[in-house]
Amino acid sequence: xxxxxxxxxxxxxxxxxxxxxxxxxxxxxxxxxxxxxxxxxxxxxxxxxxxxxxxxxxxxxxxxxxxxxxxxxxxxxxxxxxxxxxxxxxxxxxxxxxxxxxxxxxxxxxxxxxxxxxxxxxxxxxxxxxxxxxxxxxxxxxxxxxxxxxxxxxxxxxxxxxxxxxxxxxxxxxxxxxxxxxxxxxxxxxxxxxxxxxxxxxxxxxxxxxxxxxxxxxxxxxxxxxxxxxxxxxxxxxxxxxxxxxxxxxxxxxxxxxxxxxxxxxxxxxxxxxxxxxxxxxxxxxxxxxxxxxxxxxxxxxxxxxxxxxxxxxxxxxxxxxxxx
Amino acid sequence: xxxxxxxxxxxxxxxxxxxxxxxxxxxxxxxxxxxxxxxxxxxxxxxxxxxxxxxxxxxxxxxxxxxxxxxxxxxxxxxxxxxxxxxxxxxxxxxxxxxxxxxxxxxxxxxxxxxxxxxxxxxxxxxxxxxxxxxxxxxxxxxxxxxxxxxxxxxxxxxxxxxxxxxxxxxxxxxxxxxxxxxxxxxxxxxxxxxxxxxxxxx
Numbered sequence: 001x002x003x004x005x006x007x008x009x010x011x012x013x014x015x016x017x018x019x020x021x022x023x024x025x026x027x028x029x030x031x032x033x034x035x036x037x038x039x040x041x042x043x044x045x046x047x048x049x050x051x052x053x054x055x056x057x058x059x060x061x062x063x064x065x066x067x068x069x070x071x072x073x074x075x076x077x078x079x080x081x082x083x084x085x086x087x088x089x090x091x092x093x094x095x096x097x098x099x100x101x102x103x104x105x106x107x108x109x110x111x112x113x114x115x116x117x118x119x120x121x122x123x124x125x126x127x128x129x130x131x132x133x134x135x136x137x138x139x140x141x142x143x144x145x146x147x148x149x150x151x152x153x154x155x156x157x158x159x160x161x162x163x164x165x166x167x168x169x170x171x172x173x174x175x176x177x178x179x180x181x182x183x184x185x186x187x188x189x190x191x192x193x194x195x196x197x198x199x200x201x202x203x204x205x206x207x208x209x210x211x212x213x214x215x216x217x218x219x220x221x222x223x224x225x226x227x228x229x230x231x232x233x234x235x236x237x238x239x240x241x242x243x244x245x246x247x248x249x250x251x252x253x254x255x256x257x258x259x260x261x262x263x264x265x266x267x268x269x270x271x272x273x274x275x276x277x278x279x280x281x282x283x284x285x286x287x288x289x290x291x292x293x294x295x296x297x298x299x300x301x302x303x304x305x306x307x308x309x310x311x312x313x314x315x316x317x318x319x320x321x322x323x324x325x
Numbered sequence: 326x327x328x329x330x331x332x333x334x335x336x337x338x339x340x341x342x343x344x345x346x347x348x349x350x351x352x353x354x355x356x357x358x359x360x361x362x363x364x365x366x367x368x369x370x371x372x373x374x375x376x377x378x379x380x381x382x383x384x385x386x387x388x389x390x391x392x393x394x395x396x397x398x399x400x401x402x403x404x405x406x407x408x409x410x411x412x413x414x415x416x417x418x419x420x421x422x423x424x425x426x427x428x429x430x431x432x433x434x435x436x437x438x439x440x441x442x443x444x445x446x447x448x449x450x451x452x453x454x455x456x457x458x459x460x461x462x463x464x465x466x467x468x469x470x471x472x473x474x475x476x477x478x479x480x481x482x483x484x485x486x487x488x489x490x491x492x493x494x495x496x497x498x499x500x501x502x503x504x505x506x507x508x509x510x511x512x513x514x515x516x517x518x519x520x521x522x523x524x525x526x527x528x
Contacts, residue, residue: 087408090384091401091472095437095464098381101363132371179405179476201377215377236435239467244423244439251439258462262474265405 047308050301054294061290067118068283075208075276081177082205082269089216089266092259096224097234100217104196106145107137108166110189110264111157112202112271113150115170120278122203122211122271123152129213130157130201134164147189149268166193177272179265186261196223200263205273209281216267218260221252390467394432399470400447402456402478409456409478415449418471420463421521431469438463440475442521455481457525459518486526493519 111130113123130146130153137144146161148154148168157165167189175181189198198218203211219227228237242248360379367376397414419428421443440461447454461475496515503509 081406084407085405087401087403087411088405088474089380091403091464091474093380093384094387094466094470094472098360098379100360100379101366128374129377132367132374132376136366136370204378204383213375213377214379214383216380236467240435240437240464242437243427244441251437254439255437255462258474262405 047301047304050297050304054297054301057290057293057297061287061294064283064286064290068280068287071276071279071283075273075280078177078269078272078276079205082266082273085266085269088262089259092262095240096219096237096259098217099219099227099234100199100215102197102217102219102223102227104219104223105142106194106196107133107142108145108147108193108195108198109133110147110198110200111149111153112200112267113148113153114271114275115151115173117152118279118282119275120282122274122278123150124156125211125213126201126203126271127153127156129215131161133199133201133215134161145193147193149185172268173272177265177268179261182265182268183261186257186264190257190260196220198260200267202267202271203274205270205277208277211274211278214267214270216263218256218263221249221256224252224256225249387466387470388468391469395469396431397469398429398431398433400473401471402445402473402475404475404478410447413447413449415447417448418473419444419446419448420473421445421458422463429463429465429471433465433469433471435467436463436465440473442518444481444525445473445475445478455525457481457484457522481525484522484526489519489522489526493523 109130111126113126117123134144134146144164145166146157146164147166148157149170149172151170154165154168154170169185169188172181172185197220200216200218202214202216204214206212224234224237227234242251244251360381363379364376397416398418400410400413400415400418401408402410417428417430419426420438421427421440422438423441424438426443427438440458440463442460443458445456445458447456456478457480458473458475459477461473463474464472466472493516496512496519500509500512500516503512
């Protein structure tokens with residue numbers, strides 16, 4: 001079995017030597033002697049290949065460990081912000097209820113995703129849920145459009161739903177997230193998109209290893225009035241007195257726009273936390289995997305090295321015994 | 326081996342007890358009607374993926390309207406970056422509604438009001454805490470819970486008089502030199518906020 005391994009290694013190192021590459025004069029003479037021996041067909045095993053592979057795996061392990069540290073520090077910073085903002089959407093849900101099953105003609109699905117990759121499966125989950133919502137709300141006379149925040153969801157949704165994408169925003173996390181930026185973004189969306197119901201899809205941050213896909217629904221003022229008259233969850237809305245502003249519909253419009261910007265702010269912060277958490281665990285498992293590979297390669301390296309020593313010893317001894325005998 | 330048995334049994338029993346102390350799924354509160362409709366529709370069309378959760382799953386349900394007027398008002402003051410007051414029991418709050426200062430006592434009728442920049446004062450016993458709000462909304466529910474959502478809220482003693490005067494003068498100048506409607510509106514907003522700040526400091 002050892003001889004078969006040696007033969008296999010010999011054939012493998014022949015291939016890269018055929019391609020010309022610049023010879024570094026400073027490289028150790030050991031490497032060049034290995035190459036010469038192999039060219040002559042002698043079974044002297046080169047440990048250079050395994051050593052190169054080990055070096056590259058070690059570098060990858062260092063990079064992924066560093067990325068995990070960076071993600072951990074970014075997560076700490078943004079997690080406090082997200083926790084502080086969690087009280088922002090609760091009054092709206094307490095007042096207007098939670099109506100994901102509302103039946104409207106114009107649905108707009110706002111998908112929040114990240115710009116950078118290497119963050120596990122959260123972007124794919126968001127896209128799957130968005131597609132599911134699209135399917136749920138499709139039908140005759142009903143239309144369903146996408147507004148995409150983040151590069152990753154855009155790349156996935158452009159493949160099969162290109163005509164349904166209304167707006168796409170990228171590079172949202174260049175500056176740390178703050179409410180003013182989100183308010184401007186929300187204003188942009190509300191101005192350019194006709195909607196009866198906005199469904200925001202994001203990943204809620206439960207813990208560093210758990211992210212729950214969530215959808216929040218924001219209704220347009222006309223639909224709010226319609227649902228209030230129809231009764232059900234919003235039926236109590238009529239019992240509230242409206243003050244400020246001239247008409248009820250004006251106040252309701254301000255209310256829904258304010259609700260959208262608050263819910264968006266919280267959703268973007270939660271999604272950013274989930275992204276950093278997912279990146280931490282992805283980089284952690286990648287470093288661990290690289291460590292395992294390094295262990296296996298070290299074993300192969302030692303075996304190869306010992307085999308070449310054994311081969312040399314055999315040659316010397318057989319040569320000596322041939323001279324004697 | 327028989328000596329180890331009681332220890333082994335004890336460990337098994339405690340593990341079993343720990344397992345059963347988690348609530349059964351039937352003991353947890355049932356989802357509201359709208360949610361189950363959504364979940365059912367989702368499961369029918371898309372059986373392979375779990376349905377997404379909705380905000381009501383993350384919120385404790387609000388208490389129902391009591392039959393007698395409670396003695397205290399529960400106030401939540403939330404900002405995008407902080408919850409200043411959460412579930413604080415007070416006697417009265419005065420909110421700067423767009424139609425003027427509005428006092429809210431326990432048992433107030435359910436109201437939705439827009440807020441303009443002004444002072445929010447929270448009265449509890451003999452303490453009065455004043456915050457300057459930048460604007461937002463206030464909801465008063467029938468169960469004597471008041472939610473106030475603003476963008477900024479600073480305690481009044483943190484506001485600098487000189488900066489307020491400077492800002493007011495600056496925006497008045499901008500209004501005079503404004504040409505488009507948008508610029509005029511922005512300058513007007515600035516003047517409104519700064520005059521309210523001025524009034525807050527002097528009043």
